[in-house]
Amino acid sequence: MNASAMARSGRIEAERKARGSMTEGAARAGLSARGVIYLLVGVIALQIAFGDSHQQADRGGAVAELARQPFGKFLLWTLGLGLVGMALWRLSEAVFGAAGADGRKAHKRLLALGRCVFYSFVAYSVLAFAAGPHGSGSGSSDAQSRDITARVLHLPGGQWLVGVAGAGVVVAGIWVGARAIRRDYRRKLKHARMPRWASRLVDITGVAGGTARGLVFAVAGGFAVRAAVDYRPDRAKGLDDTLRSFAHTPLGPWLLVCVAAGFVLFGVFSFALARWQRV
Numbered sequence: 001m002n003a004s005a006m007a008r009s010g011r012i013e014a015e016r017k018a019r020g021s022m023t024e025g026a027a028r029a030g031l032s033a034r035g036v037i038y039l040l041v042g043v044i045a046l047q048i049a050f051g052d053s054h055q056q057a058d059r060g061g062a063v064a065e066l067a068r069q070p071f072g073k074f075l076l077w078t079l080g081l082g083l084v085g086m087a088l089w090r091l092s093e094a095v096f097g098a099a100g101a102d103g104r105k106a107h108k109r110l111l112a113l114g115r116c117v118f119y120s121f122v123a124y125s126v127l128a129f130a131a132g133p134h135g136s137g138s139g140s141s142d143a144q145s146r147d148i149t150a151r152v153l154h155l156p157g158g159q160w161l162v163g164v165a166g167a168g169v170v171v172a173g174i175w176v177g178a179r180a181i182r183r184d185y186r187r188k189l190k191h192a193r194m195p196r197w198a199s200r201l202v203d204i205t206g207v208a209g210g211t212a213r214g215l216v217f218a219v220a221g222g223f224a225v226r227a228a229v230d231y232r233p234d235r236a237k238g239l240d241d242t243l244r245s246f247a248h249t250p251l252g253p254w255l256l257v258c259v260a261a262g263f264v265l266f267g268v269f270s271f272a273l274a275r276w277q278r279v
Contacts, residue, residue: 023092024279030086030119031274033079037062038209039267045243045260049253057260058141058239059122063129076130083123089279090116099188099278141238149224150233159228162236166224173218180210188278198276205269212262216242 040062044055055061066075093112097104152158152165179185185206191199220242227235237245246256 023089026085026092027089027277027279028085028274029082030084030089031270031277033082033086035267035270035274036066036079036082037267038213038263038270040065041239041243042260042263042265042267045256045263048244049247049256049260053244056141056240057243059125060141061240063126067129073130076126080123080127080130083119083126087116087119087123090119142241143238145224145236145238145241146233149227149236153228153231153233159231163225163228166221166226166228169221169224170218171221173214173216173221175214176217177211177214180207180214183207185210185273185277190276190278194276198272202269202272202276205265205272209262209264209266209269212259213266215262216259219245 037059041057041059044061044065045057047055048057055065063076063079066072066079069075090112093103094109094116098108098112102108149162152162155161183203183206185202189202194202216239220237220239223235223237223242223245227233243256243259246259247253249255
């Protein structure tokens with residue numbers, strides 16, 4: 001190998017390492033930011049279960065709660081930038097492939113691209129809230145769900161579109177819950193660096209938190225299907241109304257307590273992944 005080829009090879013390897021280091025930092029910041037949101041939503045849902053119904057148990061409520069804390073603006077900007085990191089991480093997975101043997105497969109790249117779009121929107125909403133004079137840009141998930149459902153229902157074939165989308169969310173929720181129960185997340189952990197207590201923590205929070213998250217997704221999708229069948233956009237529910245609906249079951253508020261605790265555990269699980277997941 002001549003000097004020019006060696007220099008080019010060295011430059012490519014240096015760029016690869018630099019990209020890997022930046023991607024890892026973005027991923028860990030993004031997972032931590034996701035953990036903050038789920039933790040706050042879970043805490044708010046617990047407060048609702050025990051009688052405090054004034055806050056929204058969704059991303060908007062979590063952001064508003066964070067804004068009320070000391071140095072709230074700083075915390076919001078930090079959260080928003082962490083979510084930007086999550087979006088950039090998912091974009092890198094879509095372009096270069098994710099960690100793991102099947103990380104370069106087309107369906108994995110498409111899934112990563114979808115996550116990139118989603119977290120880009122979430123990051124934008126949080127940063128818009130932080131930049132606004134009184135906090136704007138992160139409205140109620142319930143109002144957004146009803147508005148989007150109403151618009152789609154009035155399109156040609158709108159009932160089918162809403163119904164299929166709702167069924168897709170139900171399937172996604174079942175998939176999320178099943179992956180948590182199977183502990184699929186273990187494939188991407190740095191097991192050699194994890195102490196025994198960390199492995200137990202990840203299993204408890206991953207299974208319980210992932211199952212609760214999947215359940216909420218599935219129920220929200222079911223409400224969307226019902227809205228399509230009844231041609232009633234008001235039947236659609238965002239995260240806040242979906243969580244509140246658990247308190248109106250025969251189990252009363254205790255089911256909401258369990259689901260809310262699951263969200264708190266998923267927040268802790270996200271923090272654990274930020275520390276021990278291979279990126």
